[in-house]
Amino acid sequence: MRSVxxxxxxxxxxxxxxxxxxxxxxxxxxxxxxxxxxxxxxxMPNIGGRMAQLLKTHASLEVIDLAEARRxxxxxxxxxxxxCAGEALCTGAIGEQLGADEVLLVGVSQLGDVILALQRIEAxxxxxxxxxxxxxxxxxxPSDQQVLGWLHQLFAPEVFRRYGSIRISSDVAGATVSLxxxxxxxxxxxxxxxxxxxxxxxxxxxxxxxxxFRAEIDVLPDAVVDVRASLAQRVxxxxxxxxxxxxxxxxxxxxxxxxxxxIYYGTRVEEMPLGFIERxxx
Amino acid sequence: MGVRVALGLALLAAAxxxxxxxxxxxxxxxxxxxxxxxxxxxxxxxxxxxxGTIVALASQGPTPGDRLPLGPLAVTVEPQDLxxxxxxxxxxxxxxxxxxxAIRSGEENRYVAPLRKPLVFVGSxxxxxxxxxxxxxxxxxxxxxxxxxxxxxxxxxxxGFAAAAVTSDGRFLLAGxxxxxxxxxxxxxxxxxxxxxxxxxxRIIVAPRDAAALVLxxxxxxxxxxxxxxGLTANPAxxxxxxxxxxxxxxxxxxxxxxxxxxxxxxxxxxxxxxxxAAPPPNPVLIIGADAQLESQWTLPSFASDLTVDPxxxxxxxxxxxxxxxxTLDPSSPGGPVTPTRLLAATCPSAIALSGRQIFVVTxxxxxxxxxxxxxxxxxxxxxxxxxxxxxxxxYEVAINDTSTPDGAVNLNLQLRPEALSASELxxxxxxxxxxxxxxxxxxxxGQHFQLLGFDCTTELDIxxxxxxxxxxxxxxxxxxVRAQLVQTPSPRTNTPCITCxxxxxxxxxxxxxxPGDRPAGLAAIFGxx
Numbered sequence: 001m002r003s004v005x006x007x008x009x010x011x012x013x014x015x016x017x018x019x020x021x022x023x024x025x026x027x028x029x030x031x032x033x034x035x036x037x038x039x040x041x042x043x044m045p046n047i048g049g050r051m052a053q054l055l056k057t058h059a060s061l062e063v064i065d066l067a068e069a070r071r072x073x074x075x076x077x078x079x080x081x082x083x084c085a086g087e088a089l090c091t092g093a094i095g096e097q098l099g100a101d102e103v104l105l106v107g108v109s110q111l112g113d114v115i116l117a118l119q120r121i122e123a124x125x126x127x128x129x130x131x132x133x134x135x136x137x138x139x140x141x142p143s144d145q146q147v148l149g150w151l152h153q154l155f156a157p158e159v160f161r162r163y164g165s166i167r168i169s170s171d172v173a174g175a176t177v178s179l180x181x182x183x184x185x186x187x188x189x190x191x192x193x194x195x196x197x198x199x200x201x202x203x204x205x206x207x208x209x210x211x212x213f214r215a216e217i218d219v220l221p222d223a224v225v226d227v228r229a230s231l232a233q234r235v236x237x238x239x240x241x242x243x244x245x246x247x248x249x250x251x252x253x254x255x256x257x258x259x260x261x262x263i264y265y266g267t268r269v270e271e272m273p274l275g276f277i278e279r280x281x282x
Numbered sequence: 283m284g285v286r287v288a289l290g291l292a293l294l295a296a297a298x299x300x301x302x303x304x305x306x307x308x309x310x311x312x313x314x315x316x317x318x319x320x321x322x323x324x325x326x327x328x329x330x331x332x333x334g335t336i337v338a339l340a341s342q343g344p345t346p347g348d349r350l351p352l353g354p355l356a357v358t359v360e361p362q363d364l365x366x367x368x369x370x371x372x373x374x375x376x377x378x379x380x381x382x383x384a385i386r387s388g389e390e391n392r393y394v395a396p397l398r399k400p401l402v403f404v405g406s407x408x409x410x411x412x413x414x415x416x417x418x419x420x421x422x423x424x425x426x427x428x429x430x431x432x433x434x435x436x437x438x439x440x441x442g443f444a445a446a447a448v449t450s451d452g453r454f455l456l457a458g459x460x461x462x463x464x465x466x467x468x469x470x471x472x473x474x475x476x477x478x479x480x481x482x483x484x485r486i487i488v489a490p491r492d493a494a495a496l497v498l499x500x501x502x503x504x505x506x507x508x509x510x511x512x513g514l515t516a517n518p519a520x521x522x523x524x525x526x527x528x529x530x531x532x533x534x535x536x537x538x539x540x541x542x543x544x545x546x547x548x549x550x551x552x553x554x555x556x557x558x559x560a561a562p563p564p565n566p567v568l569i570i571g572a573d574a575q576l577e578s579q580w581t582l583p584s585f586a587s588d589l590t591v592d593p594x595x596x597x598x599x600x601x602x603x604x605x606x607x608x609x610t611l612d613p614s615s616p617g618g619p620v621t622p623t624r625l626l627a628a629t630c631p632s633a634i635a636l637s638g639r640q641i642f643v644v645t646x647x648x649x650x651x652x653x654x655x656x657x658x659x660x661x662x663x664x665x666x667x668x669x670x671x672x673x674x675x676x677x678y679e680v681a682i683n684d685t686s687t688p689d690g691a692v693n694l695n696l697q698l699r700p701e702a703l704s705a706s707e708l709x710x711x712x713x714x715x716x717x718x719x720x721x722x723x724x725x726x727x728x729g730q731h732f733q734l735l736g737f738d739c740t741t742e743l744d745i746x747x748x749x750x751x752x753x754x755x756x757x758x759x760x761x762x763x764v765r766a767q768l769v770q771t772p773s774p775r776t777n778t779p780c781i782t783c784x785x786x787x788x789x790x791x792x793x794x795x796x797x798p799g800d801r802p803a804g805l806a807a808i809f810g811x812x
Contacts, residue, residue, distance in 0.1 A: 131372030133756040135669040273303030275352030
């Protein structure tokens with residue numbers, strides 16, 4: 001029965017439709033250039049650099065910060081940005097020269113208090129997108145949390161790197177657990193393993209005298225995946241087609257899903273529904 | 283691997299793949315093209331939660347009638363209220379509020395999103411000053427239904443409404459005028475009907491999620507509670523309203539608890555103005571239950587001009603004009619004397635309004651950024667430093683006789699600056715970018731001396747001015763529309779100069795005429811406020 005359970009696990013894990021991750025261009029992360037434009041304000045020095053760093057750490061974007069932008073375009077970058085004076089088409093052209101898909105223009109000006117304006121500009125079309133403006137008292141130095149809050153308002157949630165968890169339990173103690181070839185300890189594993197999400201992970205449990213347990217797991221953001229690994233003691237393998245239960249499985253998948261081993265993606269095994277805006281016909 | 287592939291082929295057909303599901307938001311523009319945000323050059327649609335967190339974005343397709351993808355939506359455990367913002371570049375041009383949206387895998391759900399432009403409606407009322415020579419006769423009140431941002435050809439709204447509120451889905455304007463509560467369809471601009479009421483409405487407050495509406499009469503000292511807003515908007519004449527027990531207090535304004543089951547009514551009447559007049563006595567906060575009965579009462583330490591409620595925490599927020607602070611009160615505070623906790627310091631704060639997690643407050647504080655500037659303060663309810671938004675104050679011009687060129691192109695006027703300014707009502711657009719408020723300014727000079735071209739001049743004047751401000755919170759630019767300038771001193775019944783200038787031989791008398799008019803009242807922003 002253990003070998004039945006093991007096989008069932010492999011089948012279900014390997015062949016269940018995988019949840020779709022957030023859509024990105026095939027194999028390439030979007031590139032965002034963070035540029036800064038000042039209009040006579042000295043407050044909040046290097047606010048653009050801070051935003052670039054936070055995006056590198058927290059977002060799933062490839063970020064071109066000011067230093068990299070200056071390296072690519074040379075000393076004329078700052079003059080070019082100043083010449084554009086915040087105009088979207090002009091700033092978008094600079095983004096295109098830098099090889100970016102989008103520009104985040106960080107504008108700092110002063111009218112009594114300091115005004116910080118953040119604007120997303122699509123590089124190719126030079127079109128302005130989401131915008132955020134904040135007034136801050138003179139001398140204010142916003143915290144990283146505040147800055148991250150503004151960035152969360154500008155960008156959709158899927159842009160930001162998030163995490164999920166994998167909770168592993170096994171009927172065999174002392175099995176070595178590895179995740180993407182990294183050793184995570186031995187069973188029983190306390191708590192859940194926090195992993196970047198969405199992401200795919202290769203899980204393996206090994207113990208001498210037992211058939212290794214292998215699984216490929218897709219983890220969604222904020223999801224907890226429960227893996228109950230059942231290790232089978234090594235036995236002489238039989239050809240799969242000689243096993244009577246293979247043919248029973250073909251006809252009884254629904255019963256198999258409901259019984260025995262349950263693997264969950266998030267709180268339920270499901271895909272994210274798609275949203276649409278429907279405009280009225282003219 | 284061969285095992286997996288072979289079994290997979292057999293199992294795929296029977297595997298519990300699960301339907302993906304979809305959620306469609308069907309845009310429903312208003313009938314009247316004046317209110318239709320889709321006529322603007324729309325670039326993006328932004329779907330947000332109530333706290334402003336972006337759920338999804340969609341960019342406008344090349345042709346109308348497109349079905350625009352929002353992408354995958356995170357499944358929600360409970361239904362939630364969402365707002366759909368229609369953007370033209372960085373400008374908010376329209377919104378819809380969609381209640382109880384369920385995002386579940388395997389389900390196909392469709393929601394109608396009734397679109398509206400983020401307009402601010404402005405009504406009018408008689409000025410508070412009692413001198414009949416300064417007041418307009420009712421027949422002289424112009425159709426005071428000016429609405430900010432509407433074209434001049436705006437459809438007729440109820441004339442002279444002095445109190446207004448918009449339902450939380452933005453679809454209906456509740457407009458109060460003496461003896462009637464009108465319901466206006468904001469999609470067509472047409473009045474659906476009126477509920478006769480024995481009140482002179484001075485404020486109307488709608489509870490979150492349209493749980494109820496409260497109509498206050500600050501002049502007559504009465505209030506009505508309407509629990510069935512759906513019934514009111516469907517058939518206003520047949521709606522029912524319950525008299526609210528106020529214990530003899532004159533209501534000034536009110537706010538509902540987040541669940542709409544309690545109302546906090548601030549007493550003190552609708553005309554008291556501590557910033558530009560003598561300090562009124564402390565006013566109470568009456569706590570009214572769902573049955574329209576008085577549950578308890580808080581006694582404030584000093585006069586408060588305005589009150590609102592944090593829609594997330596239920597905390598009561600007060601504009602304590604005499605104490606020079608905006609403060610908070612725990613809703614669970616027992617009845618009796620209370621001591622509010624300071625949220626931010628402000629010089630004679632008057633009207634307050636919420637936009638998301640931000641509070642806006644009009645103050646009488648002078649801002650040194652430029653000449654004759656007052657301050658609109660903005661702060662986060664979650665703490666942090668308040669931001670000052672300066673706006674230019676009003677001016678009263680005193681003409682100096684016979685000093686102009688024949689064509690009037692060059693003339694010499696004295697400019698008076700107000701000593702104080704307050705707001706009776708404040709409305710903020712849902713993006714927090716524009717604040718519209720009904721202002722009252724007071725020019726008061728008594729026995730002040732100054733020199734004018736060798737003359738020694740003495741002032742004796744007291745002038746009240748009413749006007750409407752619109753302040754852009756991003757850039758600080760403001761526009762002002764003066765509505766009335768009412769001279770209290772010297773009395774308009776006498777032909778007495780307000781400024782007298784003397785030299786050895788001559789006397790120069792300067793007069794301050796009144797500009798009769800109305801005052802802005804009944805400010806209501808679609809989707810504005812909590």
